[in-house]
Amino acid sequence: MKILLGPAGSPTDSTLEGVSEVKKLGLQAMEVEFTYGVRMSNTLAKKVGERAITEKIKLSVHAPYWINLNSTDAKKIKQSKQRILASCERAHYMGASPVVFHAAFYGKKAPDETYDVVAEQIRDMQSYIKKKGWDVKLAPETTGKISQFGTLDELIKLAKETKCLLCVDFAHLYARNQGKIDYKKIFDKLCKLKHLKHLHSHFSGIEYGPKGEKNHMIMDSNPPFKPLAREILKRKQNITIICESPVTWQDSMRMKAICQELGYSF
Numbered sequence: 001m002k003i004l005l006g007p008a009g010s011p012t013d014s015t016l017e018g019v020s021e022v023k024k025l026g027l028q029a030m031e032v033e034f035t036y037g038v039r040m041s042n043t044l045a046k047k048v049g050e051r052a053i054t055e056k057i058k059l060s061v062h063a064p065y066w067i068n069l070n071s072t073d074a075k076k077i078k079q080s081k082q083r084i085l086a087s088c089e090r091a092h093y094m095g096a097s098p099v100v101f102h103a104a105f106y107g108k109k110a111p112d113e114t115y116d117v118v119a120e121q122i123r124d125m126q127s128y129i130k131k132k133g134w135d136v137k138l139a140p141e142t143t144g145k146i147s148q149f150g151t152l153d154e155l156i157k158l159a160k161e162t163k164c165l166l167c168v169d170f171a172h173l174y175a176r177n178q179g180k181i182d183y184k185k186i187f188d189k190l191c192k193l194k195h196l197k198h199l200h201s202h203f204s205g206i207e208y209g210p211k212g213e214k215n216h217m218i219m220d221s222n223p224p225f226k227p228l229a230r231e232i233l234k235r236k237q238n239i240t241i242i243c244e245s246p247v248t249w250q251d252s253m254r255m256k257a258i259c260q261e262l263g264y265s266f
């Protein structure tokens with residue numbers, strides 16, 4: 001089994017140098033963040049990918065935030081897909097996968113109607129990715145606000161039916177459930193997905209209110225990391241855990257120390 005830990009975004013100003021920095025820190029993964037837009041050239045993406053191979057760092061990508069595959073405005077759906085697909089193109093050149101994104105808002109639609117719309121758009125993007133020959137998987141993320149599509153059950157169903165992956169953000173699940181999280185139950189559900197050999201996930205502390213997620217926070221006990229690490233080790237679950245706290249790599253190092261304390265060696 002393998003546990004890969006690393007920051008969301010580069011620990012330095014440069015994505016390329018960030019890959020080497022992650023290695024120096026003794027971490028194993030990094031998520032390239034296209035938070036406010038895809039501004040990387042394919043040439044740079046290739047260089048980052050070569051560096052990641054040399055340094056043995058596993059890369060993934062986070063697509064821009066402004067995405068709603070369930071918008072009532074067809075133009076906004078189109079733009080959302082373009083942002084995800086532009087992320088996929090760079091990911092392909094970086095050898096990075098999966099491409100993570102927050103899929104949609106329910107808006108005025110019921111959750112099951114939203115599901116159908118999202119599933120259709122995912123299938124459409126998958127056929128485009130296939131046509132382009134990109135070696136990249138899509139991973140919608142479990143979301144933290146109750147107005148957002150992306151409960152664990154919705155994403156498991158989506159993964160089953162479209163064969164996409166999913167990104168389990170444990171802090172989001174915790175915020176959405178008003179400070180409750182049952183790691184055993186989560187993995188019991190996930191292990192039914194036969195194509196999910198290596199789980200991609202996010203972790204951080206989180207602040208929440210009645211509507212769910214408010215802010216990502218420094219890792220403390222909200223939610224707790226140690227019981228998660230225990231559950232992963234007990235199940236021998238292959239996993240990448242990207243840290244999305246305000247101090248990304250520092251908290252990744254704390255996760256590493258906790259895993260080591262429980263007997264895992266990196």
Ligand SMILES: [Zn+2]
Nearest residue numbers: 141169202244
């Ligand atoms: Zn996340």
